Amino acid sequence: MHITTLDPGASALDYYGYELRRYREAAGLTQRQLGVVINYTGSMIGQIETAKKLPTLEFSRAVDAALDTGGLLTRLLDLVLRSQLPAWFQQVAELQARAVDICSFEAQMVPGLLQTQEYARAVLGTLDQSNLDDRTAVRMARQRIFEMENPPVFWAILSEAALYLEIGGRKTMKNQLARLLTYEDNPRINIQILPHSAGAHAGLTGSFDLYRFPGDPPIVYTEGYGSGHPTANPDTVKDCSLRYDHLQAAALSIRDSAALIRRVMEERYGEQRDADGDSVAEVELQQ
Numbered sequence: 001m002h003i004t005t006l007d008p009g010a011s012a013l014d015y016y017g018y019e020l021r022r023y024r025e026a027a028g029l030t031q032r033q034l035g036v037v038i039n040y041t042g043s044m045i046g047q048i049e050t051a052k053k054l055p056t057l058e059f060s061r062a063v064d065a066a067l068d069t070g071g072l073l074t075r076l077l078d079l080v081l082r083s084q085l086p087a088w089f090q091q092v093a094e095l096q097a098r099a100v101d102i103c104s105f106e107a108q109m110v111p112g113l114l115q116t117q118e119y120a121r122a123v124l125g126t127l128d129q130s131n132l133d134d135r136t137a138v139r140m141a142r143q144r145i146f147e148m149e150n151p152p153v154f155w156a157i158l159s160e161a162a163l164y165l166e167i168g169g170r171k172t173m174k175n176q177l178a179r180l181l182t183y184e185d186n187p188r189i190n191i192q193i194l195p196h197s198a199g200a201h202a203g204l205t206g207s208f209d210l211y212r213f214p215g216d217p218p219i220v221y222t223e224g225y226g227s228g229h230p231t232a233n234p235d236t237v238k239d240c241s242l243r244y245d246h247l248q249a250a251a252l253s254i255r256d257s258a259a260l261i262r263r264v265m266e267e268r269y270g271e272q273r274d275a276d277g278d279s280v281a282e283v284e285l286q287q
Helices: 012-026 031-038 042-049 057-067 072-083 087-098 117-124 132-147 170-181 234-250 254-269 280-286
Strands: 101-106 153-159 189-194 208-212 219-224 227-231
Touching (some): 012 042, 057 072, 072 087, 087 132, 087 208, 087 219, 117 132, 153 234, 189 234, 219 234
Parallel strands (some): 101 153
16 A cells, blocks of 8 residues: 655644654554544545644544543644644734733624634635635634633624624524623623714724733734734834724623624524514425
């Protein structure tokens, strides 16, 4: 059988595959035999070993336990997934992982760190369906910064428009808004809605993030089409910090924001009923 030669220095994904194969062979197992142990196909293991498919967290944990790696593959996974991000965004992902505070203003949609898988898939799949499963998995993996021993404090201000922009359909939106409500009592993830009634506001120039670090200058991040723009310019940081303070002052409180999210979720994306109180979906099925 032809065995693909791996160069562990070629990429983080190649290194992961190299280590997977090394531990498997040291255990005296074929790909099929390891697959039986961890409930994956031998073909899947082969694709991951040859850097043709991205591993998942569940896969990594299963292999670590089966091959007694000391958690190596699970630790490598963050590096692997981060390496799959667009080159221009990799630095930003590292900044998010190092930050102690993240302040985000989003003018149109839910920020990536709070997206459900279905919502993220709908966003990423707009005009580009290539490698959509992998790209969605990579985006979702970024949310693991909230599982770190010392996760950042995240402040997110969303324009009310983000609640109404129907991305992925009504069910996806309902689940996305429900996800936002799960953070209502989490002091490290704080969500505020900037209502339409705020009128002209400090965020009219567009979305932006502000990252703060222990011992390092804060960084402002803005994004364009296919490019990101992080900067530590003191004047820019000062301006965006002031803008964020004004946005927070204009936004609803965390409690009132949750109430608005809940109302939109129920009224706009909940089960629709006709004048007699019957489910519209059920009536359409009967017809």
